[in-house]
Amino acid sequence: MTEQLDASRGCDRTHRATIAGFIQPRAATMIRTRFAPSPTGVLHIGSVRTALFCWLYARRHGGQFILRIEDTDRERSTQASVDAILDGMAWLGLRPDEGPFYQTQRFDRYREVIEQWLAEGKAYRCYCTREELEQMRAEAMARGGKPRYDGRYRNGGEPRPGVEPVIRFKNPLDGQVVVDDAVRGTVVFDNAELDDLIIARSDGTPTYNFTVVVDDADMGITHVIRGDDHLNNTPRQINMLQALDAGVPRYAHLPMINGSDGTKLSKRHGAINVLDYREMGFLPEALLNYLVRLGWSHGDQEIFSLEEMIALFDLDEVNAAASSFNFEKLKWVNHQHVMAAEPARLAPLLAEQLRRQGLDPNDGPPLEYTVGALKERGQTLQEIAERGHCYYEEFEAYDEKSAHKHLRTEAAEALRALGEALAAVPDWTEQDTEAAVAGVAERLGLKMGKVAQPLRVALVGQAVSPGIGTTLVLVGRARALTRIERALNYIAAMG
RNA sequence: GCUCCCUUCGUCUAGCGGUUAGGACGCGGCCCUCUCAAGGCUGAAACACGAGUUCGAGUCUCGUAGGGAGCGCCA
Numbered sequence: 001m002t003e004q005l006d007a008s009r010g011c012d013r014t015h016r017a018t019i020a021g022f023i024q025p026r027a028a029t030m031i032r033t034r035f036a037p038s039p040t041g042v043l044h045i046g047s048v049r050t051a052l053f054c055w056l057y058a059r060r061h062g063g064q065f066i067l068r069i070e071d072t073d074r075e076r077s078t079q080a081s082v083d084a085i086l087d088g089m090a091w092l093g094l095r096p097d098e099g100p101f102y103q104t105q106r107f108d109r110y111r112e113v114i115e116q117w118l119a120e121g122k123a124y125r126c127y128c129t130r131e132e133l134e135q136m137r138a139e140a141m142a143r144g145g146k147p148r149y150d151g152r153y154r155n156g157g158e159p160r161p162g163v164e165p166v167i168r169f170k171n172p173l174d175g176q177v178v179v180d181d182a183v184r185g186t187v188v189f190d191n192a193e194l195d196d197l198i199i200a201r202s203d204g205t206p207t208y209n210f211t212v213v214v215d216d217a218d219m220g221i222t223h224v225i226r227g228d229d230h231l232n233n234t235p236r237q238i239n240m241l242q243a244l245d246a247g248v249p250r251y252a253h254l255p256m257i258n259g260s261d262g263t264k265l266s267k268r269h270g271a272i273n274v275l276d277y278r279e280m281g282f283l284p285e286a287l288l289n290y291l292v293r294l295g296w297s298h299g300d301q302e303i304f305s306l307e308e309m310i311a312l313f314d315l316d317e318v319n320a321a322a323s324s325f326n327f328e329k330l331k332w333v334n335h336q337h338v339m340a341a342e343p344a345r346l347a348p349l350l351a352e353q354l355r356r357q358g359l360d361p362n363d364g365p366p367l368e369y370t371v372g373a374l375k376e377r378g379q380t381l382q383e384i385a386e387r388g389h390c391y392y393e394e395f396e397a398y399d400e401k402s403a404h405k406h407l408r409t410e411a412a413e414a415l416r417a418l419g420e421a422l423a424a425v426p427d428w429t430e431q432d433t434e435a436a437v438a439g440v441a442e443r444l445g446l447k448m449g450k451v452a453q454p455l456r457v458a459l460v461g462q463a464v465s466p467g468i469g470t471t472l473v474l475v476g477r478a479r480a481l482t483r484i485e486r487a488l489n490y491i492a493a494m495g
Numbered sequence: 496g497c498u499c500c501c502u503u504c505g506u507c508u509a510g511c512g513g514u515u516a517g518g519a520c521g522c523g524g525c526c527c528u529c530u531c532a533a534g535g536c537u538g539a540a541a542c543a544c545g546a547g548u549u550c551g552a553g554u555c556u557c558g559u560a561g562g563g564a565g566c567g568c569c570a
């Protein structure tokens with residue numbers, strides 16, 4: 001006798017209706033996804049990708065995205081982690097349509113199901129001690145089998161004094177569970193491989209695999225999109241869903257994201273709080289764009305706006321293989337979004353970075369202008385801010401190589417002429433200042449490079465900056481003239 | 496150990512039985528040019544291995560190897 005899934009019932013039916021393109025009342029086809037992090041740490045790249053796919057899938061199909069905080073492990077769950085998750089999601093714009101729901105607020109409901117299952121004989125009390133279980137597992141291993149519970153209390157058993165029992169779910173003993181996964185295809189598990197898992201601890205609190213099932217059923221989740229690491233939990237969950245007499249959602253198990261060296265993502269790789277990416281000057285949509293391409297693609301397209309992601313995303317195109325996080329590519333993607341962004345939007349972000357770097361954003365050119373001039377030249381707002389230092393404060397010393405090459409005695413004449421010409425420019429604009437520089441070059445019979453480069457070093461302390469007219473506007477007339485004087489003095493001193 | 500999953504350039508990927516195996520990041524070269532970027536052009540760089548199915552396999556099947564996950568009174 002096999003425990004085959006009844007694919008025509010529950011959520012599966014609504015899914016079929018959807019893919020068949022039937023137009024049904026909204027409520028009947030409403031797709032509901034959920035992101036269910038446990039607040040035992042910050043929101044990192046891997047979780048964000050999962051949240052993104054859930055959110056995208058819901059948005060794409062006009063469905064709802066639900067946030068559920070799985071905080072049943074009271075030892076490890078913290079409010080700080082909850083806040084970090086909420087803040088991270090808010091920054092990314094991944095707004096839930098419902099929630100956050102907290103599992104710790106649903107204990108009564110879990111209790112209710114457990115009592116019911118106990119009464120129906122779908123669950124039972126087990127009085128094994130942790131020591132016994134450990135021994136059981138060790139012995140099973142030694143015999144070459146899976147370390148698992150042998151079901152010794154499955155058919156009843158005497159309570160043991162001093163042992164608070166756990167509650168176990170009576171998993172079917174034989175037959176198979178078929179998971180029809182949107183990413184993996186059909187995956188079959190033998191019930192014989194599964195044991196009777198604990199659904200409530202001896203202190204009465206429910207455990208993960210159980211609460212997930214109750215919540216997914218109660219919340220009407222139609223699509224469970226989650227990390228690959230849960231694929232092995234799926235058959236147990238399906239069995240419990242059936243015990244609940246609930247429909248089975250459509251599953252989609254996403255591949256893992258590894259570090260750049262192919263090993264598990266860790267701090268060293270960027271498994272840091274997503275909010276750290278904001279501090280590093282990344283745009284939320286850029287991070288999302290980079291992440292959406294990890295495991296998903298749409299032909300050769302690399303850059304997606306949020307709207308495009310929503311319009312194009314689908315589970316069918318999700319890759320089954322794990323991928324590696326590549327910081328360089330993230331930066332490139334970010335740069336593409338930065339270049340496409342309106343300076344007005346970027347300006348406050350630049351101000352934030354400048355302040356963080358100890359500068360006064362008001363002591364220099366308008367931020368919109370600065371960001372417009374520098375956004376091609378830095379991949380993150382942080383880099384852009386770094387390149388903008390000399391427009392908001394005096395630079396310390398000349399870059400040695402640049403000064404050696406361009407601030408030589410031969411340049412003094414040009415610099416003096418430049419000082420005079422620039423002092424006389426009526427309108428301090430890119431065009432007019434650049435014309436003044438070109439004019440000096442022509443009068444002295446020098447190539448533009450021979451004039452612009454010394455001037456550039458005089459203005460910013462090094463041989464790299466935006467176009468010379470732009471640089472002059474950035475520096476401003478007063479500072480420009482002062483800095484030309486400074487360069488002249490430097491040349492004189494070097495003799 | 497057992498079960499499940501995965502495998503195209505260094506990395507992200509396209510490919511859905513017939514391709515000079517395409518694109519992107521990164522790397523090299525050239526162009527543009529007042530420097531640096533941006534942009535354009537261009538080069539090197541991949542189907543893990545072995546059988547089978549087929550007229551034909553990166554694409555289908557099965558093995559092998561390698562990697563990953565699960566096997567908790569964690570989630």
